[in-house]
Amino acid sequence: xxxxxxxxxxxxxxxxxxxxxxxxxxxxxxxxxxxxxxxxxxxxxxxxxxxxxxxxxxxxxxxxxxxxxxxxxxxxxxxxxxxxxxxxxxxxxxxxxxxxxxxxxxxxxxxxxxxxxxxxxxxxxxxxxxxxxxxxxxxxxxxxxxxxxxxxxxxxxxxxxxxxxxxxxxxxxxxxxxxxxxxxxxxxxxxxxxxxxxx
Numbered sequence: 163x164x165x166x167x168x169x170x171x172x173x174x175x176x177x178x179x180x181x182x183x184x185x186x187x188x189x190x191x192x193x194x195x196x197x198x199x200x201x202x203x204x205x206x207x208x209x210x211x212x213x214x215x216x217x218x219x220x221x222x223x224x225x226x227x228x229x230x231x232x233x234x235x236x237x238x239x240x241x242x243x244x245x246x247x248x249x250x251x252x253x254x255x256x257x258x259x260x261x262x263x264x265x266x267x268x269x270x271x272x273x274x275x276x277x278x279x280x281x282x283x284x285x286x287x288x289x290x291x292x293x294x295x296x297x298x299x300x301x302x303x304x305x306x307x308x309x310x311x312x313x314x315x316x317x318x319x320x321x322x323x324x325x326x327x328x329x330x331x332x333x334x335x336x337x338x339x340x341x342x343x344x345x346x347x348x349x350x351x352x353x354x355x356x357x358x359x360x361x
Contacts, residue, residue, distance in 0.1 A: 195234070195245070195250065195253050195254065195257070198254075198257045198261075199227070199230075199231070199257070199361075200300075200361075202227065202257065202260060202261060202264060203227065203297050203298075203300075203304065203361060204297075204298060205261075205264050205268075206220060206223050206224065206227070206264060206297060206307075207294040207295075207297035207298040208294075208298075209264065209267070209268045210274070210290055210293065210294040210297070211290070211291060211294040211295075212276065213273050213274040213275065213276035214267075214268040214269070214273060214274075215267055215268055215274065216272050216273065216274045217274060217286075217290065217311055217314045217315045217318055218311075218315045218318075219267040219272065220293075220307070220311045221307075221308055221311030221312045221314075221315050222267075223260070223263060223264060223267065224297075224304045224305075224307040224308035224311055225304075225308040225312075226260055226263070227260065227304035227308075228303070228304035228305035228307075228308050230253070230256050230257065230260065230304075231303075231304055231305075233253070233256075234249075234253055237249040237252075237253075274287075274290065275287070281337070282321060282332060282337060282340050282341075282344075285340075285341070285344050286314065286317070286318065286321075286344070289314055289344065289347060289348065289351065290314070292348075292351050292355075293307060293310050293311065293314075293351060296351065296354070296355045297361070300360045300361040301354075301355040301356070301360060301361075302354055302355060302361065303359050303360065303361050304361065306354040306359065309350075309354075310347065310350060310351055310354065313343075313347050313350065314347060317340060317343050317344065317347065320340070320343075321336075321340055324336045
C-alpha cells in the first residue's frame, strides 16, 4: 500500500507540475485588463451622456485611454503577442490612475448642460449622445473618441467666446458657422462609427 501511494504521490506531483502553467495561463490577467478597459470606457460614456463629464474632460480621458491602449499594443508586440507579469502590473497601475481620474472628473463641480435651450446647445448635446453611444457600443475607439471630443471642445470654446463678445448671444452668421462645424463633426462621427476600427 505504501508503494502504491508513493506512485500516486509522484503521479500527482507530475500532474500538478504540468497543470500549473496551464492554470496560470487560463487565469491570466490579460482578460482582466481587457475587462477593465471596457468598464472604463462604459464609465466615460455614461459620464458624457449624463453630463457629469464635460466635453474637455471626456477628450482628456479618452486621450489617456488611447495612450494606454497603444502602450499595451507595444508591450504585446515586444513579447510575441503576450504580456509579461511586469507589463500586466504596469498596465493595472495605469488603469488604476485612469479610474481615479474618471471618478474625480465625474464628481467635480464641472458639468455639461444636458438640457440646452438653444438650437446650438441642442445640437452639441446630440453630438455628445452620439459619441457616448459609439463608446458604449465599441464602435468608437478611445483614439477616435478623443479626436471627436477635441473637435467638440474647440466648437464649445468658440461658442462661449462669441457669446461673451455679443452679450450672451450668437449672431446669425456665427450660428451658421457653428452649424457648418457641427455638420463636419457629425459626418466625422458617422465615419468613425462605421469604419472597421472597434474598441
